[in-house]
Amino acid sequence: MNPDPMNKRDSQASNPTEDEFFSGYSRLPKGIKRFLFRFIPLLFVGVALFGFFVPRLHDQFNAGKFGGGELQGFLVGEPVPHLLVPRKGKVESGSKFSRYLLSANNKAGVSAKVTDHVGKWVKIKGLMVHRNNLTLMTTGKAEPVAAPANAPIAPEPGIELGEFSLKGEILDGKCYPGVMKPGQGKTHRACAIRCISGGVPAVFLSHNDQGDPLYFLLADSAGKAVNKQVLEMVADPLEITGQVTQYGDFFLLKADPSSYKLS
Amino acid sequence: MSVAYKSIQWNRFKITYDILLWVSIALYIALFTWSAHLMGPDLDMRGLQIRAYGSAAFLLLHVILSIGPLCRLDRRFLPLLYNRRHMGVTMFLLGLVHVIGFNLAKIPLLDKIPSINKFPLKTTGALTWYHDFGNLDPIVSLFAGNTHYESFIRFPFESLGVIGLAILFLMAITSHDFWLANLTAPIWKGLHMLVYVAYAALVGHVVLGAIQTNRHPILTIMVGLGLVWITAIHLIAALRERKGDRPVANATPAVDNYVEIGSISEIPDNRAKIVAVAGERVAVFKYDGKVSAISNVCQHQNGPLGEGKVIDGCITCPWHGYQYLPETGGSPPPFAESVPTFNVRLEGDRIFISTIPNPPGTQTPAAPIHPGMEGRA
Amino acid sequence: MNSFAIACIPHLMRVISIYLTIGAIFSIPFVTFLIRFVDPSARGLAIGFRLLIIPGVCIFWPLFVWRLIRRKQTPTERNIHRLRAQQNAA
Numbered sequence: 001m002n003p004d005p006m007n008k009r010d011s012q013a014s015n016p017t018e019d020e021f022f023s024g025y026s027r028l029p030k031g032i033k034r035f036l037f038r039f040i041p042l043l044f045v046g047v048a049l050f051g052f053f054v055p056r057l058h059d060q061f062n063a064g065k066f067g068g069g070e071l072q073g074f075l076v077g078e079p080v081p082h083l084l085v086p087r088k089g090k091v092e093s094g095s096k097f098s099r100y101l102l103s104a105n106n107k108a109g110v111s112a113k114v115t116d117h118v119g120k121w122v123k124i125k126g127l128m129v130h131r132n133n134l135t136l137m138t139t140g141k142a143e144p145v146a147a148p149a150n151a152p153i154a155p156e157p158g159i160e161l162g163e164f165s166l167k168g169e170i171l172d173g174k175c176y177p178g179v180m181k182p183g184q185g186k187t188h189r190a191c192a193i194r195c196i197s198g199g200v201p202a203v204f205l206s207h208n209d210q211g212d213p214l215y216f217l218l219a220d221s222a223g224k225a226v227n228k229q230v231l232e233m234v235a236d237p238l239e240i241t242g243q244v245t246q247y248g249d250f251f252l253l254k255a256d257p258s259s260y261k262l263s
Numbered sequence: 264m265s266v267a268y269k270s271i272q273w274n275r276f277k278i279t280y281d282i283l284l285w286v287s288i289a290l291y292i293a294l295f296t297w298s299a300h301l302m303g304p305d306l307d308m309r310g311l312q313i314r315a316y317g318s319a320a321f322l323l324l325h326v327i328l329s330i331g332p333l334c335r336l337d338r339r340f341l342p343l344l345y346n347r348r349h350m351g352v353t354m355f356l357l358g359l360v361h362v363i364g365f366n367l368a369k370i371p372l373l374d375k376i377p378s379i380n381k382f383p384l385k386t387t388g389a390l391t392w393y394h395d396f397g398n399l400d401p402i403v404s405l406f407a408g409n410t411h412y413e414s415f416i417r418f419p420f421e422s423l424g425v426i427g428l429a430i431l432f433l434m435a436i437t438s439h440d441f442w443l444a445n446l447t448a449p450i451w452k453g454l455h456m457l458v459y460v461a462y463a464a465l466v467g468h469v470v471l472g473a474i475q476t477n478r479h480p481i482l483t484i485m486v487g488l489g490l491v492w493i494t495a496i497h498l499i500a501a502l503r504e505r506k507g508d509r510p511v512a513n514a515t516p517a518v519d520n521y522v523e524i525g526s527i528s529e530i531p532d533n534r535a536k537i538v539a540v541a542g543e544r545v546a547v548f549k550y551d552g553k554v555s556a557i558s559n560v561c562q563h564q565n566g567p568l569g570e571g572k573v574i575d576g577c578i579t580c581p582w583h584g585y586q587y588l589p590e591t592g593g594s595p596p597p598f599a600e601s602v603p604t605f606n607v608r609l610e611g612d613r614i615f616i617s618t619i620p621n622p623p624g625t626q627t628p629a630a631p632i633h634p635g636m637e638g639r640a
Numbered sequence: 641m642n643s644f645a646i647a648c649i650p651h652l653m654r655v656i657s658i659y660l661t662i663g664a665i666f667s668i669p670f671v672t673f674l675i676r677f678v679d680p681s682a683r684g685l686a687i688g689f690r691l692l693i694i695p696g697v698c699i700f701w702p703l704f705v706w707r708l709i710r711r712k713q714t715p716t717e718r719n720i721h722r723l724r725a726q727q728n729a730a
């Protein structure tokens with residue numbers, strides 16, 4: 001015999017006059033109503049707490065900013081198209097130029113309307129996105145201009161810093177400084193792949209011992225762009241060993257993509 | 264003759280239920296947005312909205328999955344179960360907005376309305392945000408962007424999200440009673456049990472996606488606690504159910520196809536005792552000085568009729584209130600549902616029921632309780 | 641980039657969209673009049689109901705095509721009690 005009737009579970013069943021039962025079309029029994037009046041506000045408090053605190057757990061509020069702008073400078077094509085803009089005022093140490101990465105407005109590199117002018121002084125209008133010291137301008141075309149009178153004659157050669165092993169991830173030079181949050185990491189992987197395969201410069205993000213971000217433009221050992229070779233490794237944790245060259249505030253990391261290692 | 268379908272059989276309770284549901288979701292999205300704004304007023308909200316809707320869907324899934332076991336542990340949660348399907352459909356819609364965004368001006372037909380563009384509710388979905396404007400079709404990018412299925416850490420979390428959303432889609436489009444009737448309750452329930460597959464896929468989607476990118480310990484702990492909570496209440500509810508479901512047929516061997524299932528006094532008035540007979544649960548009801556037995560399986564969604572109550576002379580299902588006459592197992596007209604019945608015999612206060620079910624709708628006389636029967640134990 | 645996946649996915653998407661399109665085309669006569677041969681509970685105007693089930697018909701249309709051809713109506717579920725009751729009655 002089963003001494004444990006199912007109805008024991010129903011606390012109200014022991015007293016038949018209070019045997020409450022809910023059905024959608026009749027009025028809510030008192031006890032159940034009392035229960036719901038206590039439970040549903042609790043749910044709402046939960047909703048409010050989650051709604052307020054969940055966004056606070058996100059660590060992707062970056063300082064990436066947009067802004068329209070116009071730049072004049074010397075257009076360089078290798079390893080990826082970028083613009084050297086003479087710095088204003090006294091340049092005590094370091095480079096005479098600020099460096100700007102370039103891309104199209106969508107997930108693509110700059111078009112022939114820009115690259116046709118490589119090696120010349122140009123004017124470029126577009127949208128500037130920057131984060132820390134990484135700045136990229138999205139643009140559709142470049143207009144040749146006369147070299148400014150007091151301009152530095154030519155871009156200075158880089159300073160060879162030697163071989164380094166760096167840990168970090170490959171990201172695209174556009175979304176990361178842009179407003180994508182996150183513009184890096186696994187959730188953003190497919191987007192970065194699309195950008196890099198479209199020709200947006202591939203940037204390697206590493207950190208120094210203090211935790212400050214360091215950005216490296218990627219090139220193969222011959223100094224050419226690596227966009228097509230790195231697609232499968234974008235956003236993965238990587239270790240790259242290669243030659244680092246400093247151009248002003250810009251670092252170039254030269255290594256054969258086949259030597260990149262998952263870390 | 265049966266009852267004609269309607270889009271939704273509205274009643275006051277369902278309306279209240281839906282209003283509370285939608286208000287709570289609006290509250291969540293609004294608070295999420297506002298709270299994020301407080302942290303960085305010049306934030307671009309588009310990427311953030313993807314998370315607002317994604318997290319809302321994921322939280323709601325936890326609520327949905329908790330309702331079933333909670334109802335088994337405490338019947339006062341049953342009103343939450345009553346309209347749970349609207350919660351499910353809502354959750355699917357939140358997931359859909361997470362993926363494809365929401366913009367009235369992009370919906371065919373609606374885009375013809377002038378100034379529909381000005382409608383303030385607009386969000387971008389993950390598909391557009393991460394996969395569009397490139398050199399591949401967004402859908403292709405979604406599936407081909409990451410194919411490291413062999414790796415755990417690099418596993419394409421997007422595919423897990425797609426699996427989750429696809430299951431929720433199947434559930435949402437089959438949520439009308441038409442599908443219950445046409446797929447039959449067991450198949451429909453099997454389909455809807457896939458919600459656990461969806462849950463597993465979505466936990467994977469969050470763990471291998473959001474949490475990998477956003478390594479905040481509290482976020483990880485919350486997802487972990489959610490998983491523990493869902494598992495624990497299901498286990499507890501299942502154990503409790505198992506306890507009350509010992510097969511009686513084994514305890515007392517059948518004598519001329521009748522088994523003894525207990526005494527009259529252990530069943531409260533208008534309520535039932537559930538016992539397993541003939542391979543399935545049977546609900547033995549005591550009401551109006553009579554005892555009747557019908558199959559425990561509601562024809563609507565296979566709810567446990569034995570946890571229901573006799574109201575206005577009808578056994579009323581605890582889940583959505585379908586009704587059956589105790590002596591025929593048939594629903595009162597115009598309804599057409601019916602369940603098998605069982606012959607009942609009383610000897611003293613002992614109840615015996617037949618191990619052979621009668622076809623649904625068969626007139627099966629209830630066993631009258633004679634004075635004095637109940638007291639003798 | 642996985643070129644095999646990039647090549648396959650458009651074909652898969654095409655197959656899926658063809659299946660859904662057939663379903664969508666079938667759903668129009670189905671919800672307007674064919675439905676009552678399958679399920680007698682589908683009566684009256686009930687526009688809301690008819691629109692509501694269209695997405696499902698786009699997916700499950702082969703089931704209804706089959707029932708229409710076999711002239712079958714809404715089935716009754718099969719569970720152990722029902723089967724035993726049936727056996728016994730027979």
Ligand code: FES
Nearest residue numbers: 561564566580583
């Ligand atoms: S399961 Fe829905 S009313 Fe019984």
